[in-house]
Structures are given as C-alpha cells and as structure tokens.
C-alpha cells in the first residue's frame with residue numbers, strides 16, 4: 329500500500345524496492361458511480377458484464393476512469409482491483425456479488441484503522457510489504473538514504489521499519505533505548521514518526537546525530553539522540569522537553585551480552601559480569617521506560633543467543649522471560665535470519681567442520697520479541 333509510510337522493503341525479497349507494486353489513480357466519483365450502478369443489476373450475469381466493462385475501462389490508461397485535473401483520486405494496486413473484480417464475478421449468487429461490490433465501495437469510501445497504526449483494514453490486501461509471519465528471511469539490508477552498515481552490531485533498517493508500521497501512527501513517539509548508529513531514528517524520520525534514541529557512548533551518539541542530519545525530514549519530525557544510561561535516564565523528562573508525557577513504541581536492541589564489547593563503560597550491557605547481571609540490567613531498563621509507554625502499546629526487543637564454553641546460552645528466551653515477568657504480554661516471537669559477518673562467511677568451511685566435530689549448530693538467527701503493555 330503506497331501511503332507516505334509504505335516505502336518499505338518487502339522482506340524475503342532480494343530487491344526490496346522493486347517489489348512494491350505500482351498503483352493506479354482512478355477518478356473516485358466515476359468509479360463509485362460505476363460500482364453503484366453495477367450493483368443495481370437484476371442478475372449475476374448482467375452484474376458480471378458491468379464489472380468486466382469496468383475492468384476494461386480501468387485497465388485502459390487513456391480511459392474514462394483515469395483521474396484528470398483536480399478530480400479526487402482513488403488509488404489502488406492493479407492486483408488489488410483485479411482480485412476484487414474476480415471475486416465479484418466469481419460469486420454464485422446475486423446477494424454475494426452485491427456483498428463484494430459493497431465491500432469494494434467501502435474500501436474506497438471508508439478508512440478503517442486500529443488504535444495502534446495507520447493500516448487501512450478496508451484495504452488490508454494491499455499491504456504486501458508488511459510482514460505478518462513469524463519467520464523473517466531478510467535477503468538484503470535496506471541501504472537507502474542515511475542508512476549505513478558500518479556500525480558493528482547494528483540491525484537492518486527493515487526491523488524498525490516493520491515495527492513502526494505495525495505499532496505506530498504517523499506523528500507517534502518512539503523510544504529506542506539502545507540507539508547505536510541511529511537506525512531506528514533514521515527510519516522514524518522517513519516514516520514521519522518522532523524518535524528519541526538513548527545511547528551510552530558519546531562518540532556513537534555523535535555519529536548517529538550526523539547520519540540523521542543527512543537524512544531528509546519531509547514530515548518535520550523530531551529525531552533526537554541523547555547520551556545516557558537507559559537503566560537510569562529520566563525518560564519522562566526527555567519526552568516532556570518535547571511537550572510529550574508518553575511514547576507509543578519502545579524498541580530495544582541491547583548488546584547480546586558480551587558477544588560484541590561496545591565500550592569500557594561498566595554501565596554498558598556488554599560489560600555485565602554475568603548473564604544474571606545482564607538480565608538484571610535489562611529488567612532495570614524495562615522498569616525505567618515502561619512507565620512512559622502508553623498502555624495498549626508495544627515494546628519490541630531484538631536479541632540473539634550465544635555460546636559459552638561449548639554450551640548454547642538462550643539469552644533471547646531468558647530476556648523474553650525477564651520482560652514477561654514484568655507484566656508485559658508476549659504477542660509474538662519472530663525468528664529472523666542472521667546476517668553473516670564477512671569474517672564468518674570467509675570461514676564457512678571451518679565453521680562447518682567445527683559444528684560437525686563439536687556437535688553444535690552454527691548461529692543463523694536472532695529474535696524479535698514483541699510485547700504489549702497491558703497494565704498501567
């Protein structure tokens with residue numbers, strides 16, 4: 329669906345942008361008139377004929393249905409319209425055919441969104457670029473605009489993109505409490521979402537600010553990177569500085585414990601002395617930001633597992649458990665393929681040998697845990 333926030337890459341697609349179907353703009357009034365007239369047909373056969381005439385008219389690029397001048401437009405993907413027409417023509421009874429015509433009229437005249445996003449449920453079939461499955465195979469990192477893959481340990485822009493499209497409306501406020509290179513903030517700026525990112529390392533925060541400043545800000549939103557510790561920073565104060573009391577989405581992409589050491593700072597989660605201490609700090613971060621998240625809104629956590637002394641440490645599930653224990657409702661566990669580092673790719677054969685000899689499997693996935701705040 330090509331609204332202002334639908335520029336997103338379709339996951340599973342090696343060439344993201346090419347997968348978004350082009351839309352056609354039709355003369356809204358004329359289209360509604362044709363559908364209302366078709367609906368009045370006395371039999372399925374004549375109704376089908378009217379719909380097929382309409383289909384031909386709509387397909388013709390020079391036809392009467394193409395919007396001209398200042399006339400109001402109805403925008404569709406050709407696939408959506410074709411499917412709707414097919415369904416009307418395939419109906420066995422006149423009542424059923426009229427029901428499908430009514431549904432199509434509704435999708436043109438009414439916008440039905442939920443409280444947490446801008447997805448028009450009357451046009452749900454068109455959101456091909458929005459993921460609803462729990463297995464994400466991201467073929468390529470989205471590289472448009474200010475996004476860069478340079479920061480070691482960053483996530484692909486498709487993750488915050490999907491989270492913001494599913495769990496925020498335009499103009500909402502998003503907190504990314506482990507902002508790193510600012511991927512969520514860049515994405516928020518593109519989607520018209522306000523973002524505040526918290527990052528412990530001053531030089532990383534500076535780098536993120538620079539990248540964000542180079543990204544166009546068509547929706548004139550706030551994208552602020554603050555330097556601080558997410559376990560103790562006053563999140564309410566950060567929001568109040570912008571006249572806000574609460575945020576509508578929290579994104580957490582913490583260090584995966586000690587897999588990558590991000591700094592020497594002892595407050596850095598990658599320096600936690602043990603898994604228990606890591607989980608304890610994750611809990612403190614959640615306790616710190618949960619009060620500013622609106623009830624009914626979402627918290628997304630991106631994390632992977634690790635090996636220690638030949639044993640798989642289920643960091644992801646333990647983190648999930650720690651957050652559930654804080655009263656958040658688990659809504660989804662998404663498994664996403666892991667981008668191979670160049671070093672690992674070069675050593676693929678060696679890793680295969682190690683796995684065979686050591687009786688383990690090589691990491692290929694990470695998790696996105698999606699929680700809903702259900703309590704005050």
Ligand SMILES: C[S@@+](CC[C@H](N)C(=O)[O-])C[C@H]1O[C@@H](n2cnc3c(N)ncnc32)[C@H](O)[C@@H]1O
Pocket residue numbers: 479481482483484505506507508509510511512526527528529532556557558559581582583584590591595596597598
């Ligand atoms: C996995 S990275 C996040 C990467 C980010 N999603 C991106 O795309 O660039 C984790 C980040 O959390 C930061 N960090 C670690 N402990 C922190 C803490 N207590 N408060 C705030 N940031 C912290 C690290 O410096 C690191 O930049």
